[in-house]
Amino acid sequence: MTTISPFAPKSLPRLKVIDGVRFAACEAGIRYANRTDLMLALFEPGTSVAGILTQSKTASAPVEWCRAHLPHGMARALVVNSGNANAFTGKRGRETVGLTVEATAQVVGCLTADVYVASTGVIGEPLDAGKIIARLGELAERATPDACESAARAIMTTDTYPKVATRSAEIGGVRVTINGIAKGAGMIAPDMATLLGFLFTDAAIEPQALHSVLADAAEASFNAITIDGDTSTSDTLLLFATGAAASRGSPRIVKGDDPRLANFRAALADLARDLAQQIVKDGEGASKFVTVTVTGAETKEAARKIAFSIANSPLVKTAIAGEDPNWGRIVMAVGKTGEAADRDRLAIKFGDIEVAKHGAVAPSYREALGAAYMKQPEIVIGVDVGVGQASATVWTCDLTHGYIAINADYRS
Numbered sequence: 001m002t003t004i005s006p007f008a009p010k011s012l013p014r015l016k017v018i019d020g021v022r023f024a025a026c027e028a029g030i031r032y033a034n035r036t037d038l039m040l041a042l043f044e045p046g047t048s049v050a051g052i053l054t055q056s057k058t059a060s061a062p063v064e065w066c067r068a069h070l071p072h073g074m075a076r077a078l079v080v081n082s083g084n085a086n087a088f089t090g091k092r093g094r095e096t097v098g099l100t101v102e103a104t105a106q107v108v109g110c111l112t113a114d115v116y117v118a119s120t121g122v123i124g125e126p127l128d129a130g131k132i133i134a135r136l137g138e139l140a141e142r143a144t145p146d147a148c149e150s151a152a153r154a155i156m157t158t159d160t161y162p163k164v165a166t167r168s169a170e171i172g173g174v175r176v177t178i179n180g181i182a183k184g185a186g187m188i189a190p191d192m193a194t195l196l197g198f199l200f201t202d203a204a205i206e207p208q209a210l211h212s213v214l215a216d217a218a219e220a221s222f223n224a225i226t227i228d229g230d231t232s233t234s235d236t237l238l239l240f241a242t243g244a245a246a247s248r249g250s251p252r253i254v255k256g257d258d259p260r261l262a263n264f265r266a267a268l269a270d271l272a273r274d275l276a277q278q279i280v281k282d283g284e285g286a287s288k289f290v291t292v293t294v295t296g297a298e299t300k301e302a303a304r305k306i307a308f309s310i311a312n313s314p315l316v317k318t319a320i321a322g323e324d325p326n327w328g329r330i331v332m333a334v335g336k337t338g339e340a341a342d343r344d345r346l347a348i349k350f351g352d353i354e355v356a357k358h359g360a361v362a363p364s365y366r367e368a369l370g371a372a373y374m375k376q377p378e379i380v381i382g383v384d385v386g387v388g389q390a391s392a393t394v395w396t397c398d399l400t401h402g403y404i405a406i407n408a409d410y411r412s
Contacts, residue, residue, distance in 0.1 A: 003402065006377060007281035007289060008161040015148050015166045016177045018202045020044040020242025022143035025154035028131045031083030031121060038132060039154035040139040041078040041198070042108060047242045049075040049116065050211035052218050054235035060087035061097045062117040063236060069113050073207030075240055076110035078198065079117045079132065082155050082183070086119040086127040099129040107136045118236045120183065120195050121157055148200075152181035155196050159183050163278040169203075169267035172260050174250035176203040180271050184279040197222060197237040197275060203264060204243040204252040212256025213265050214239045221272035224304075224394045225280050226311050239268075280395045285402025288320050289378045295391040296347075296384040302339040303392035306385060309333045317399035320379060325370025327355045334383060345386025350379070 021043050028038040051070045053063050079100055086093045101115045108115070119127060152162035163182040168175055184195035205213070218237055246252055253261055281289050292311045297303035310316055310333040319326040327348050334341055344359035350373045354362040373379070 004160045005282045006287060007278075012149060012162065012164055013166055015146075015164060015179045016168075017145040018177050018179055018200050018242065019145070019244035020047060020202060021200050021240065022145050023147035023151040024139040024143040025147065025150040026135050026139060028081065028135050030081050030127070030131055035083070036150065036154045037082045038135055038139070039078075039080050039151040040104075040136065040143060041151060041200075041240075042140060042143050043075050043077065043240060044242055044244070045076065047075045047240055048073055048205060048207045048210050049238060049240050050207055050214045051116075051236065051238040052214060052222075053237075056235070058088060060085055060119060061089060061093035062086055062119045064094070065097045065101065066116055066118070066236060066238070069116070072113045074114055075116055076114035077104050077108045077116070078238070078240070079104055079115065079136070080151075080155050080196065080198070081119050081121075081127070081132060082157050083121040084119060084125060084127040085121045085123045087123045089124065089126055092126050096127050096129040100132050103129075103133040103136055107140050116238060118155075118196050118238075120155060148179055148181060151198075152183075155181065155183040157183065157195075158284055159282055161282060163275050163282070165271045165274040165278070167267040167271040169264040171203055171245070171253065171264050172249070172251040174245055174248050176201055176245045176250060176264065178203075178264075178268055178271050180275050182275040182279060184282075195235060195279075197272075199237075199239040199268070199271070201239070201241050201264075201268075202244040203241050204246040204250050205241045205261075205264075206252065206254045209253050209256040209258065209261065210239055210241055213261060213268055216265065217269045217272040220269060221276040224392075225276045226308060226394065226396050277395055280397050283397035283403075285400040285405065286397035287377070287400055287402075288398040290320060290396045290398065291378075291380045291393060292383070292396065293380070293391065293393045294383050294385065296345075296386045296388060297390040297392070298340045298388040300390045300392055302337075302388075303385075303390045304394070306334055306337050306339055306341070306383070307392045307394040309337045310381065310383065311394050311396035314399055317396070320374065321398035321400045323371065323374040325350060325355070325367065325374050327370070330381065330383060331356070334385060339385075340387045341385035342387050345384075347382075347384040347386070349382035350374070351376075
């Protein structure tokens with residue numbers, strides 16, 4: 001029986017309907033019986049799309065399809081299944097994507113280039129396109145604007161709750177809405193680090209500008225999280241803009257540096273950060289949510305590398321799981337990166353508790369203080385490496401016996 005994450009929300013946020021997009025989901029029997037595992041999103045003509053995809057050299061067939069067609073910049077449909085990643089499936093995997101896309105285009109009445117696909121689940125097993133194709137007509141017929149939450153549930157694998165978020169923004173004085181759904185609980189590390197994320201807005205933004213705002217939002221959210229240091233073959237983040245707000249007087253944005261995008265950029269970044277943190281909080285077996293902030297680095301890249309070294313260290317993560325304030329492991333994780341750090345100026349904090357200072361244990365630190373702090377569900381680790389002004393923040397979780405149990409039994 002799946003143990004629900006201790007960070008699962010008591011209720012999901014109410015998502016506003018976005019004009020120009022409809023959703024439907026069903027049980028297609030992709031891998032398991034009695035599980036919602038297939039979703040279809042339909043977009044009105046004129047919908048723009050932008051995306052960021054995994055940098056894995058063993059990317060899945062759906063990722064390859066999206067990468068090839070994102071330059072087209074327009075979308076009419078999105079098909080996503082869970083249970084099978086359609087990754088490392090060779091020619092057959094590509095054929096499955098082709099058959100799915102062709103069938104979807106026929107149902108919707110659009111170009112195959114307007115159809116986007118994503119899959120998540122077990123790697124290396126063939127995906128039966130027939131199970132998807134058989135349900136497309138039914139899904140298209142009953143798709144409704146208010147079924148976004150059902151779509152979020154359809155993309156879950158080891159997730160213990162659906163990740164959804166919503167924000168509003170103004171462009172040219174007109175209110176627009178942004179909704180997002182995401183999934184991910186394991187195999188999470190940057191490059192792009194959400195297994196699947198789909199964002200929707202009624203803003204009128206052209207593809208090039210849409211990519212600009214998405215890339216900026218992802219850099220400080222989905223690319224700033226890690227659960228286990230493993231980059232998925234299937235990571236896909238797509239942002240769809242229906243343009244429906246133009247009918248209410250919202251201007252159509254062509255360039256990413258248009259100042260009228262400022263409020264939208266901020267709202268999108270906040271939504272992306274919300275979803276990314278939800279993914280970490282639902283990390284496989286997680287009992288602690290951990291924020292790691294590194295300051296005093298030579299460059300932002302260096303700060304980021306050091307932060308991820310701490311966040312990905314099995315020794316640090318297991319100490320946190322055991323509620324052990326073993327700050328020596330943080331010193332180790334800083335030093336092994338090869339990035340500049342002044343040992344005699346190194347400072348470490350747990351929350352507001354000064355643990356290390358000037359390269360040694362802080363005079364005011366007491367082990368009992370650190371041990372008491374580690375019992376909290378949310379942990380903040382601050383490290384100043386004393387060589388510059390750059391900083392970076394990443395989010396992670398602890399590494400528990402639950403993570404081992406889930407992944408030892410993943411294909412059962």
